Amino acid sequence: MLLRTGIRPNILRVYWKVTHRVPLSEQRGQIRNSMPMYPSPTSVPSMRHNSKMAAGRELLSARLTKAIERRDLNQAQTIYKEIIKSNGAIDRICISSLLELAATTTDSHNIMFIKDVIRDMKSIFSFPPEPHQYNMLIHALCLHNKSNEAYQVFQRMRAKGLSPNVYSFNTLLGHYKRLNDVDKAIQLVNEMKQNGIARDASTYNIIFHLLLRNDMIEEAHDFWQQMTYERISPDVYTYSILFRIVNKTGDIEMGEDLYKTILNQAQKKLAVNVDTVLVNELLLFKGSVSQDLSGMLDLYAKSSILFPRVKLDTVSYNILLDTCLKLNNPTKAYKIYKEMVDVGLSPDEVTYGTIIDAEVRMGDIDGAIQIFKEMCTKGIMPTERIVTRLSNATAYKHNDASSVQCVFDIVKKLNASIGLTLDVKAYNALLSGLSKDGSSEQAQELFEEIFVQKGHVPDIVTYTNLIVSYINDQRIDEAMEIYYDIRKRHSIHHKSHISLDVNLYTILISSLTNAPATKDTSSPSYTSDTIIDYQVFNADDLNSLDNSSHPNLLAALTLFNDMRQLRIQPNAYCYTAILHACGQHKDMYVLEQVHKLMKMDLYFDPDTAVYNALMDAYSRSGEGETVLQIWETLIMSSSPTTSIDATTISIVLDSCGHNGLGHLAKDIWKRLRDNEFALNSNNFNSYIECLCRSTRSRRGFDIARRVAKNEMMPPLSPHLQPMIHSRRSKPEYTSRNAMQPRIEEKTINTLISFGKKKGIPEIEIASLEAWKTELFG
Incomplete structure (x- = not known):
């Protein structure tokens, strides 16, 4: 039979191997080596048929490889099924690539496909799966939040005689980190030690990151000691996460040890794969934690020598700038900013905010505005903090509204050109800057343009700044009109976003009592609608006054009464502010009303500072007897919050001297000396x-x-x-x-x-x- 067919026995062995899934490459080699140089005529059709089958299988294998390279999982799965159907062969490397592709997709149905391929490896392709293939299954299960099933794969591997390796554990550990499951993560790391699985730097990096996120600093220190004991070399990420722990906790001792280790390795040209992130952490440690400005600047100067492959980025320079500013060296900050621009780095909003602060601290408001213009021109959105800082600085340093108006004009132009808009907080900052020196017209213009025409919704801070601008502009009637408007909305619309609170009243009362005397000293007109009778005073009392009370004080008193009506508790600052103003203006009417309010306020316990303000106001108003009555009350009090202090003593003695009661001062002085005060x-x-x-x-x-x-x-x-x-x-x-x-x-x-x-x-x-x-x- 063999002689008749002309096929040698080794050719038959090749055919048998083909039917038993010998890899195509091996089949092709065996067939090529075994084919007769001159086959008999009867063997040619059979050999041609088998050759076509082998070529088809080889073509499928090549198509599968191409599909995997293109990351086309659907086509790869289709070709894989064709290979199974045609009894084709796939090598281990191709299968691993296919599993890696399937494990990284978001379709949970691919988990079953991965399980099928792992089963086919031994049953069809005659080579058992290795831990790497199971790691792909673990990764896929973790990707779809099947952590319990992923942990069960460990048991399945052990049942098949395979031991999960460090990559198996790290894959599941990384999933626990994403879930923020600290307990299971620590349990898994300890299990690695119990099973004799050597932990690596990646293991510790994952657990360090998880512990830092949950502020478990002591546990992180414990694992760092374990890592050191196991002589595991930290990598760049390990050092970065450790320095994040140091910079968060302020552990200078640990930070200095790590810092010296890295610099020693860098100076000895040892293999330390330092990157920009780690250098930034080093700069942050020296600057913010150690507050070692010279050390930070020295590292900055030597960074190109110590770490030649590292290029500082914008974050690096932001750290340098911020530290220089915090450590009161704005000049150095500005110099570093110039160096940053020279090396071609583009400043971001953090950079501009810091350098604007530096300009302000150096007193160069015009320079700060110029930086602000440059920032906006480059299309970088100014943050609320930057606008607030610049607006307040211009108001305080320049003491006029021109600079704040300049900032607002820039914002308006950029809004028209590139659609730059700020949030309400930023516009409130501009209003605050305009209100400082009473630029009410500019403040009103800004309010109408932004909050009326542009449709931004004003909040209580917006109205507070607007009212203060009128108060500081000595336009009390107009300020109170705005206040009445928002008070009415507060009363009618309980769910309105405008809600009057103690902060509003504290600011308004403070502004009224600190504002200079108004040009028009006549009392403002009040109606019965604006004053609510609370058995202290009423509208008729105010309207019948002979212009002896200061308009600002009457307005402040109105706010006091409204607080009682709205059940908003005045704080100590409200009382002391208006009492101080009563003393300044010697206004007995308002002083007596506030004193009555204080006595009737069941929820307010005056402290020594409030009583001092009350005594001082009466003393300046010529009521020395009242001062002595309050003094006697205080020295008889056993409450620690109302015990007399040095200020109280000076006030009562000054009152005796100025109000013709000097003969009583000797008794007060003798009592103080006898009690060794x-x-x-x-x-x-x-x-x-x-x-x-x-x-x-x-x-x-x-x-x-x-x-x-x-x-x-x-x-x-x-x-x-x-x-x-x-x-x-x-x-x-x-x-x-x-x-x-x-x-x-x-x-x-x-x-x-x-x-x-x-x-x-x-x-x-x-x-x-x-x-x-x-x-x-």
């Missing part, structure tokens, strides 16, 4: 002035001079002070009580002034002048 120089100055005012004769003056000479310590000589601090020696006049305050030049000037008014002989005045020269030069 710690008196300061201001208290002595107030008492000495009070004594001088207490009598028309020189008797009070003589007592005041004795107090200054006998109860106050001389000033410390300037040339003795460094000696005392360096030698730790005792100060001069050790026989005197060290708690006694030192005399001031103001004290002697007070004595000289009153001595001249009382006609004290020139020889005594000259003696006081000589004494002052002796003490103060």
